[in-house]
Amino acid sequence: MQDAITSVINSADVQGKYLDGPAMDKLKSYFQTGQLRVRTASVISANGASIVKEAVAKSLLYSDVTRPGGNMYTCRRYAACIRDLDYYLRYATYAMLAGDPSVLDERVLNGLKETYNSLGVPVASTVKAIQAMKEVTASLVGADAGKEMGVYFDYICSGLS
Numbered sequence: 001m002q003d004a005i006t007s008v009i010n011s012a013d014v015q016g017k018y019l020d021g022p023a024m025d026k027l028k029s030y031f032q033t034g035q036l037r038v039r040t041a042s043v044i045s046a047n048g049a050s051i052v053k054e055a056v057a058k059s060l061l062y063s064d065v066t067r068p069g070g071n072m073y074t075c076r077r078y079a080a081c082i083r084d085l086d087y088y089l090r091y092a093t094y095a096m097l098a099g100d101p102s103v104l105d106e107r108v109l110n111g112l113k114e115t116y117n118s119l120g121v122p123v124a125s126t127v128k129a130i131q132a133m134k135e136v137t138a139s140l141v142g143a144d145a146g147k148e149m150g151v152y153f154d155y156i157c158s159g160l161s
């Protein structure tokens with residue numbers, strides 16, 4: 001897994017150079033947003049369960065997926081879906097803290113689409129639920145932090161689609 005610092009340093013190292021102006025600017029903006037990132041992560045971790053619950057209510061409840069024959073129907077599958085949304089929220093928060101999406105590629109998206117396809121988990125409904133989490137999270141943490149979290153929620157959605 002990379003973060004905003006290692007990714008800038010690695011690319012300078014490949015060229016055998018000190019950090020140039022744009023690389024320094026990237027680091028500067030990462031450090032400047034450090035407190036915001038930490039504060040955002042602590043608000044999200046204190047409210048994780050309710051973020052997921054509200055997102056499910058907004059996007060999935062009483063839709064075809066929760067009815068008999070739907071992929072969330074039965075307690076076991078409902079619980080698996082909630083657990084997946086917990087994963088997405090937690091890993092999006094890690095990526096936001098790191099300022100880099102590589103943790104999502106390595107630990108979440110790797111093989112996920114194939115797993116979903118083989119189990120018949122509907123990707124469109126999953127994307128809808130992740131977008132709902134993005135909205136619920138933004139209303140909780142505020143516009144700037146919500147926008148930064150949105151980058152990583154969107155990253156998961158495009159990795160699934």
Ligand SMILES: CCC1=C(C)/C(=C/C2=NC(=C\c3[nH]c(/C=C4\NC(=O)[C@H](C)[C@H]4CC)c(C)c3CCC(=O)O)/C(CCC(=O)O)=C2C)NC1=O
Pocket residue numbers: 060065070071072077078080081082084085087107108112115119121122125126129
């Ligand atoms: C940390 C990385 C990680 C991820 C991301 C992950 C996802 C993941 N979700 C799964 C299943 C599942 N995922 C869902 C999810 C849903 N069904 C719906 O209709 C909804 C739209 C959606 C929730 C938003 C369901 C219902 C299953 C169970 C499917 C089945 O067994 O029939 C499975 C198959 C194995 C299992 O049931 O546990 C995996 C591997 N596992 C991991 O270790």
